[in-house]
Amino acid sequence: MNHLKYSVCFISFIFLFLMSLLNFFFMVYFIMNNMIILLEWEIISFNSTSIIMSILLDWMSLLFMMFVFLISSVVIYYSKSYMISELNLMRFIILVLLFVFSMMLLIISPNIISILLGWDGLGLVSYCLVIYYQNLKSYNAGMLTALSNRVGDVFILMAISWMLNYGSWNYIFYLEFMNNDWEMNMVGSLIIVAAMTKSAQIPFSSWLPAAMAAPTPVSALVHSSTLVTAGVYLLIRFNMLLLDMFFFKLLLLLSGLTMFMAGISANYEFDLKKIIALSTLSQLGLMMSILSMGLPDLAFFHLLTHAMFKALLFMCAGVIIHMMNDMQDIRFMGGVSMYIPLTSLCMNISNMALCGIPFLAGFYSKDLILEMVSFSNLNLMIFFLYYFSTGLTMFYTFRLLMYLMVNDYNLMSIYNLYDEDYVMLKSMFVLLFMSIISGSFLSWMIFSYPYMVYLPFNLKMMVIYVSLIGGLMGYLISNMGIYSVNKFIMTYNLSNFLSIMWFMPNLTTYGLSYYFLSFGQNLLKSIDLGWSELYSGYGMFKILKKYSVFYNIYQINNFKIYLFSFVIWMTIILFMLLFIN
Template identity: 85%
Template sequence: MKNISICFISFFFLFLLSLLNFFSMLYFIMNNLVIFLEWEIISLNSVSVVMSILLDWMSLLFMMFVLLISSVVIYYSKSYMDSEKNLNRFIILVLLFVFSMILLIISPNIISILLGWDGLGLVSYCLVIYYQNFKSYNAGMLTALSNRIGDVFILMVISWMLNYGSWNYVFYLMFMKNDLEMMVISSLIIIASMTKSAQIPFSSWLPAAMAAPTPVSALVHSSTLVTAGVYLLIRFNLLLIDMLFLKILLLLSGLTMFMAGISANYEFDLKKIIALSTLSQLGLMMSILSMGMPDLAFFHLLTHAMFKALLFMCAGVIIHMMNDIQDIRLMGGISNYIPLTSLCMNISNLALCGIPFLAGFYSKDLILEMVSLSNLNLLIYYVYYLSTGLTMFYTFRMIMYLMVNDFNLMNIYNLYDEDYTMLKSMLVLLFMSITSGSMLSWIIFMNPYMIYLPFNMKMMVIYVSLLGGIMGYLVSNMMIYSVNKFMLSYKMSSFLCLMWFMPNLSTYGLSYYFLKLSQNLLKNIDMGWSELYSGQGMYEILKNYSVFYNFYQMNNFKIYLFSFVMWMMIFLFMLLLI
């Protein structure tokens, strides 16, 4: 009873807070308000330590989405984690996670951003290793160490910003824009954001983080951990102008989008397919950010949060019904047995693909049309549209394996669609997945984008999506033998399925050798030479002296006799010299 009460209280409190944030955001937008709160904690001579909070329409809108998704996820957890003995501990960890994200969202100060940033990394480690086994521990270490790289870069930004006299970066953005030091700070911020939002070469931790419970995955991969990097770049977007680093970011995020789309077509783990889909969408957000359109990136971030949380929740219900089987080859025909869950899953999948007029369409279509309108080279243009086609490809492949293909279960399971706690929480997100795109397009854009394109370029999104969907259908049914032969050849599939060998590189190449290097430094420097010439060396010298003096001070006749003889010889030698 206590478990149920803490779930319900958390859900109710967070849901009310999200409604409050929504109405506050509308008020702020209509009156063009920004509130900056500063609390001086301690002042010593010229040093003042302050805690500052920035409330504007962007932070309030993002907080509303985070609080809404987290409230629904906690309500969902009441049923999903029903057999968990320590449910209170799980809920408290989720609440800490949400608190860290909110601290990051409302911080105009790089110090408090680091607190939220580090809090996300620490709590995500605790949640990834929640189910205690070797796979979870490895995934947790990979997640924590990858995110630590970003923390180090944020610490470097903090030390660099001492040159400006304060850590409230919002006051310096316009000034920094014309400064040479802007290059250094913005480069460090970009690398930090790339680690948190899992861009190449830091991508391998994101599918590994699927070891966490499914409600956590729904929260992490929609609106919290992975979006922190994108949000940080949106806040620092004034610095991201005409840099070489931005061109590199555009290339890397485009490759991330492409790589994740291909890898998802080879994956058979249901949760990992959705995780790779998140990685692909993060690449889309980062690439449009690097083209100088932060409002579009923010728009897609919010719409994506809704349907991706719903997608994970539906996957959680299916895994729950299947007695924790995640392999899509062992599923099939489930739409006959759990129709409401299948409905939610299909709508969220179609929103992900950008089908008109669901949430994903409004943001994705606008981004792709702006890409067509931009002055980009052909490579980036092709990467964008190929990645859009691949999204349709793996989505239709997943739908075919889960819903349409023959019933392929190894055992007889009790499949039912009557877990009303899970269904009610999913229906909230289903409503938002349908309406949030249209609603946000009216709220965020004061002036609508006017895009004039030739008919074929305008229809390019539809062409690519249709082609991707047809390919997904044919490949999932093994109807194109030549394509399947090429796709399933050993070398090709091992390269593409393993995310271009990135987990191997980051686990064995980077983490292993860096940790080995630090172990060697510890053994040879800290516990070796520095010990020999400091603590241990001084101890050895003093010990040898004390042993010698101890030996000399023994009341031994031989020692006194030897000393007497030595002194007499010295005395006689001196007499002879005189």
């Protein structure tokens, strides 16, 4: 049985890896020849409205598919070792493949109906993966993830019904026309809200750290290139429609605040996976904000480079958590670079790429984004949010490195730390290679013309200044004694506010979700199981039951009935005779 499980794992890995290579060659061919292929299959037609399954193959969809296939193949190979004690490994692999299939459906769809299929598929399979370890925490996290994403599904459905005005759901043909039609800006605003739920922008942020209840390979896949980037990808496709809208200005503000909030919360967090999840949230805020400034190519560029080093970061975290007997608290770790040097190397390089250290993957996209921010005519608040959030990225990264790699060996008991799990290491080295080269290779591939951003020297060096200050602060805070840390935290209330994402879970999870669900439960009790039950199904049943008992007595020809009725009739006749006399 084990042999079968591992062979399925290996076959899935080979298939996805080959698909990634195939997509790469196709993508190069399409870019060279400036090609786009649109395939259509009409499923049903009614009243001049057709439901069409469409496939759009252009350089963007092929490049994104290549990255998703590569990361998912590596994650499945990694799972072979990470999930070695899992009895239902086949189920896990099938769920991951379903997840990848849903993402493919979303990537290649120029049609909003088929986008909904992929969108809903992602929501459903992510729920199944988050509740994979069947305990109360996982169930709660899964329900929160599913409900938050369901809001986005509703908005997509509303956009579908609104697009009936055009007689087709192939939005890709209508973008320019919609842009000039104020009424159709409604579709744009609905799509923005849907994308905000999937990409966990304020006020829908609380589900993303909660989804860390899933197994680590799932986190590596979901939080790098699939589920959370679906919203960003959708907005990249709808970008032409969204440039002049008020909602886009609102999105710029909310995504900037998301970036800022996630950066601050990561500095107060002690759970290894949640720190990386909050880092993902911060980068999603960066993608969304640069998208709302009207630079979709840059957002796509950062989306792809981020996918590589974030998947690697999660994999390294998975190895460390495994060796610590599934403990995730960074306060009990320390000095691991002495014992697992190869994993530590991968983790450090992916962290450096995240910070935007020059000539790693993250540098090419992040530096260009921040330079374009300096170049644009935005107000001081947005400028501050961008640069301060970049500094916070360095801050929490250095804090993490100090706790894990540099600080004293701080374990509770003796653990078996070893660096010889070659299945995990091989899968991590693939992503390590990509984390180093993907930035430069994508910058040649996506931008066919050189970007020249001319800025004053200090503004040009601003990224380096902010990064250095952030890194220095992270180093100092991590090395401070307990009293200094208390000074840094300042007051309990403020640290409480900053550490739990500005009370976002209380507002959305325990607030809105709880009240909506309890309201639904009351409706169920009083209407579905109450009035409507009494006056429809159950009420009818009671009336019929009463009558059937009554008729049953007649049916069995009971002598007492006839005797009783004879007595009654005789009494009535006697009374009548007496009355007549």
